Amino acid sequence: MRRELEPWLTGRVVRSAELVDAVPGPKYARLARAVGQRVAAVGRHGKFLLLPLEAPETGGGAARDELVIHLGMTGVVSAEPPVSHLRVVIRFDGPEPQTLYFRDVRRFGRVLIAPEGVYDGLPTLQQAGPDALAPAFTPEGFARALAHSGVAIKTALMSQRPVAGVGNIYADEALWRIGVHPERPARLLRRGQVEALHGAIVDVLMASLEAQGTTLHDYRTVNGAVGAYLERLAVYGRTGRPCPRCGAAIARIVVGARGTHLCPVCQPRPRSRRGSRAAPRRAGGRS
Numbered sequence: 001m002r003r004e005l006e007p008w009l010t011g012r013v014v015r016s017a018e019l020v021d022a023v024p025g026p027k028y029a030r031l032a033r034a035v036g037q038r039v040a041a042v043g044r045h046g047k048f049l050l051l052p053l054e055a056p057e058t059g060g061g062a063a064r065d066e067l068v069i070h071l072g073m074t075g076v077v078s079a080e081p082p083v084s085h086l087r088v089v090i091r092f093d094g095p096e097p098q099t100l101y102f103r104d105v106r107r108f109g110r111v112l113i114a115p116e117g118v119y120d121g122l123p124t125l126q127q128a129g130p131d132a133l134a135p136a137f138t139p140e141g142f143a144r145a146l147a148h149s150g151v152a153i154k155t156a157l158m159s160q161r162p163v164a165g166v167g168n169i170y171a172d173e174a175l176w177r178i179g180v181h182p183e184r185p186a187r188l189l190r191r192g193q194v195e196a197l198h199g200a201i202v203d204v205l206m207a208s209l210e211a212q213g214t215t216l217h218d219y220r221t222v223n224g225a226v227g228a229y230l231e232r233l234a235v236y237g238r239t240g241r242p243c244p245r246c247g248a249a250i251a252r253i254v255v256g257a258r259g260t261h262l263c264p265v266c267q268p269r270p271r272s273r274r275g276s277r278a279a280p281r282r283a284g285g286r287s
């Protein structure tokens, strides 16, 4: 989406920014401040699109605003007016198309103005680790972040803190690729597993980008196309179907309140260690 928006919006001045069928609030904060400002760039950190704005009168050096867009579960950005659930309309100067439409059925998405780098209303962005596709995401830094984590690896990934940009689908796919159970405590991953997970995350995201993402329900590219990565998923949403590697039936469990898909053979459940309530230690027992 960032790649589609960049050539379209960079350099354009915001003419108007309006809520349509939406209740004003933090999810749509300070939109009016965008009016008269120019889009300096179209960036992204994790799942947040970040468009720094330049006010013509301030020149260089002043603190900038950013237009922040987060799709949530069902958000869709398009240059064509949607048939329903339109929340935000932003009009720009320049050649057609001039209008960006934000449709969001379930209203988990956000379109707001925030001071650049200050994301008080957006704790996920404020606490996010390096973007998964940025040079700052290194195996060394990833290993350090996971070593300090007190939760399951799937939960750690979903928090966006060790690395930003890995959602539910791609977390399941990456963990399947490296054969690690999603409930394995993040700090217990061995160094080789951390390096493999680092590589798997980048590979999965790059492959999905090539296919223009994964359309489960609402997701569309800016031009209205569906992402084609759905067909290439190994475990996500494939409960009961054969693992592409070993043929065992894919299982679905819940980790940190998120539906989680895995191969019970390729990703064996971690043996319980200290503090496990579910499986009290028994002498010699391995079952």
Ligand SMILES: [Zn+2]
Pocket: 243, 244, 245, 246, 247, 248, 263, 264, 265, 266, 267
């Ligand atoms: Zn398998």
